[in-house]
Amino acid sequence: MSLARRAHAAPTAYVFLVVVLLASAFPFWWSMVIGSKDSSAIVRDPYSLVPGGHFLQNAATVADTVPFWKALGNSVIVSTTASAAVVLISTLAGFAFAKLRFRGRGALLVFVIATMAVPTQLGVVPLFIVMSKLGWIGSLWAVILPSMVNAFGVFWMTQYLREALPDELVEASRVDGASTLRTFWSVALPAVRPGAAMLALFTFIMTWTNFFWPFIILDPGNPTLPVALQQLQAAYFVDYSLVLNGVVLMALPLIGLFVVAGRQLVAGIMQGAVKG
Amino acid sequence: MTVRPTQPAPVAAPTPPDPAPPERADRPGPGAPRTRWRRRLTRLDEKGAPYAYVSPFFLLFGVVGLFPLLYTAWVSLHDWNLIGGQGDFTGLENYRDVLAQPYFWNALRNTVSIFLLSSVPQVVLALLIAAALDSKLRARTFWRMGVLVPYVLAPVAVALVFSDLFGDRFGLFNHVLGTLGVPEIRWHQDTLPSHLAIATMVNFRWTGYNALIFLAAMQAIPRDYYDAALVDGASRLRTLWSITIPQLRPTVIFVVVTSTIGGLQIFDEPRMFDQYGLGGPDKQWQTLTIYLYQLGWTQKNFGRAAAVAWMLFLIIVVFALVNFLLTQRISSKEGKR
Numbered sequence: 136m137s138l139a140r141r142a143h144a145a146p147t148a149y150v151f152l153v154v155v156l157l158a159s160a161f162p163f164w165w166s167m168v169i170g171s172k173d174s175s176a177i178v179r180d181p182y183s184l185v186p187g188g189h190f191l192q193n194a195a196t197v198a199d200t201v202p203f204w205k206a207l208g209n210s211v212i213v214s215t216t217a218s219a220a221v222v223l224i225s226t227l228a229g230f231a232f233a234k235l236r237f238r239g240r241g242a243l244l245v246f247v248i249a250t251m252a253v254p255t256q257l258g259v260v261p262l263f264i265v266m267s268k269l270g271w272i273g274s275l276w277a278v279i280l281p282s283m284v285n286a287f288g289v290f291w292m293t294q295y296l297r298e299a300l301p302d303e304l305v306e307a308s309r310v311d312g313a314s315t316l317r318t319f320w321s322v323a324l325p326a327v328r329p330g331a332a333m334l335a336l337f338t339f340i341m342t343w344t345n346f347f348w349p350f351i352i353l354d355p356g357n358p359t360l361p362v363a364l365q366q367l368q369a370a371y372f373v374d375y376s377l378v379l380n381g382v383v384l385m386a387l388p389l390i391g392l393f394v395v396a397g398r399q400l401v402a403g404i405m406q407g408a409v410k411g
Numbered sequence: 412m413t414v415r416p417t418q419p420a421p422v423a424a425p426t427p428p429d430p431a432p433p434e435r436a437d438r439p440g441p442g443a444p445r446t447r448w449r450r451r452l453t454r455l456d457e458k459g460a461p462y463a464y465v466s467p468f469f470l471l472f473g474v475v476g477l478f479p480l481l482y483t484a485w486v487s488l489h490d491w492n493l494i495g496g497q498g499d500f501t502g503l504e505n506y507r508d509v510l511a512q513p514y515f516w517n518a519l520r521n522t523v524s525i526f527l528l529s530s531v532p533q534v535v536l537a538l539l540i541a542a543a544l545d546s547k548l549r550a551r552t553f554w555r556m557g558v559l560v561p562y563v564l565a566p567v568a569v570a571l572v573f574s575d576l577f578g579d580r581f582g583l584f585n586h587v588l589g590t591l592g593v594p595e596i597r598w599h600q601d602t603l604p605s606h607l608a609i610a611t612m613v614n615f616r617w618t619g620y621n622a623l624i625f626l627a628a629m630q631a632i633p634r635d636y637y638d639a640a641l642v643d644g645a646s647r648l649r650t651l652w653s654i655t656i657p658q659l660r661p662t663v664i665f666v667v668v669t670s671t672i673g674g675l676q677i678f679d680e681p682r683m684f685d686q687y688g689l690g691g692p693d694k695q696w697q698t699l700t701i702y703l704y705q706l707g708w709t710q711k712n713f714g715r716a717a718a719v720a721w722m723l724f725l726i727i728v729v730f731a732l733v734n735f736l737l738t739q740r741i742s743s744k745e746g747k748r
Binding site for chain 1: 452453456457458460461462464465467468469471472474475476477478479480482483485486493496539540543544546548552554555556557558559560561562563564565566567568569571572573575576581583586615619620623624626627647668672675676678679682683686688700703704707708713716717720721723724727731
């Protein structure tokens with residue numbers, strides 16, 4: 136038995152973490168403060184840390200200035216579709232990589248891992264050319280399609296399936312005469328649910344917060360939330376009460392998601408770290 | 412790999428499935444064609460299915476990931492207009508033109524500067540946070556979730572809040588610094604302060620995330636490694652420095668390399684730091700990706716934008732390699748103590 140059990144936290148650790156947490160929460164709080172005042176209140180006392188009573192009025196102005204509801208709907212559509220697609224595609228590929236034998240498996244898996252390091256964002260010029268050939272400029276499909284695959288997802292599900300699904304189960308299902316598809320459906324999918332949920336969460340957040348490509352390809356009238364925020368800034372630079380109100384409105388859905396699923400996020404990052 | 416006695420040996424030859432093996436005694440006449448058909452199907456399933464399962468990924472990734480990246484090289488060798496499309500083959504002219512632009516070099520400097528200001532403090536701070544989280548805390552999950560909060564804010568949102576906090580005249584940070592006697596800092600005018608402000612946004616969003624990665628790696632270190640240190644009466648910081656960090660080498664490398672790949676492509680934060688999005692009145696914080704966007708979508712010169720994209724790609728590869736070697740070197744030196 137080891138002498139050095141995990142050390143009891145020193146008081147300094149608590150103090151340090153409290154400071155870190157305050158710093159982590161402060162920008163959001165500040166957006167609440169500024170986003171809930173009218174401009175005259177901000178001018179009167181620019182450094183007060185107490186929210187005002189104008190949040191809803193400001194939110195209404197935000198919704199009048201940019202197509203907020205449209206953007207919210209678009210963000211939901213894009214992020215949900217992308218998450219579902221990434222999970223499905225990655226689980227299928229992960230199942231094959233982790234549990235089936237086939238020629239070229241090793242080489243293909245190495246390829247997947249290598250592509251995780253490829254900065255695909257740098258392909259925007261040809262991607263734009265392709266989308267314009269397809270007539271998809273301004274269309275949500277142009278945003279959805281590129282976010283439907285991600286090498287990290289395949290790697291993640293491969294690792295997850297290796298550990299979560301015993302070879303014996305796959306074998307037993309085979310002996311029973313089940314096809315690989317049936318094995319995938321009734322043996323692999325149930326085993327993989329927690330890992331798939333985590334992957335879906337990460338993909339959802341990644342797509343929800345994505346800006347560069349949607350900003351290039353979408354029209355001002357049909358934006359996602361980050362693109363709408365950019366429009367808000369361009370329209371009302373001086374009026375931070377509206378801009379930061381928009382920040383809060385955009386962040387609320389993810390904050391809600393975080394309250395519900397933050398535990399899984401933490402676990403996901405920590406598991407990914409050990410395996411990656 | 413476990414041995415799978417029940418599975419037929421993999422057939423290497425690409426011949427069509429051979430005729431059904433001799434019928435077994437217990438499967439007589441009438442059922443035979445059906446069984447044969449089933450066996451063929453099973454074999455086809457076993458040989459073909461894996462490829463079918465991995466193909467959606469490879470097909471889609473090829474179309475939206477790999478092809479665009481490679482085609483960028485092709486575009487960069489042509490006169491290519493956003494509206495007019497493909498023009499003459501011009502060889503390396505786009506590269507020569509871009510390399511002759513002072514703005515390219517300015518953007519490269521800014522990108523590297525912002526990257527250094529964001530990656531180094533971030534790794535250090537993340538290690539400290541992870542060390543604090545690694546002790547026996549009450550309400551563990553609460554602290555862990557707490558440090559992850561910034562991750563759910565979009566970079567665009569983070570940039571907007573911080574560009575207010577870093578306001579030159581009425582910003583909260585300058586106000587607080589002012590009460591401490593620090594003269595007004597022109598965050599939106601001077602080069603280094605603007606880089607600091609943008610690096611702060613990046614650090615804000617990613618430090619907690621990386622701290623959790625480090626924490627996971629710390630918890631995987633066998634506890635007896637700390638026994639000797641405990642006996643020697645080494646301080647907590649000393650233990651962190653001489654035992655924990657050397658053990659974290661692969662994780663530190665992983666974090667540094669991924670943040671290199673992401674950090675050098677930085678766009679959202681500098682784009683949103685003011686409402687014009689050009690990277691400052693004198694391009695004080697114009698990064699390479701903003702420059703790429705300007706070339707491609709403002710000047711409509713896709714050829715040059717593609718040239719910048721490819722050079723940025725090479726820069727990222729070089730940086731990632733250098734960082735990999737550096738981190739490996741530094742931490743292995745630490746490990747020898």
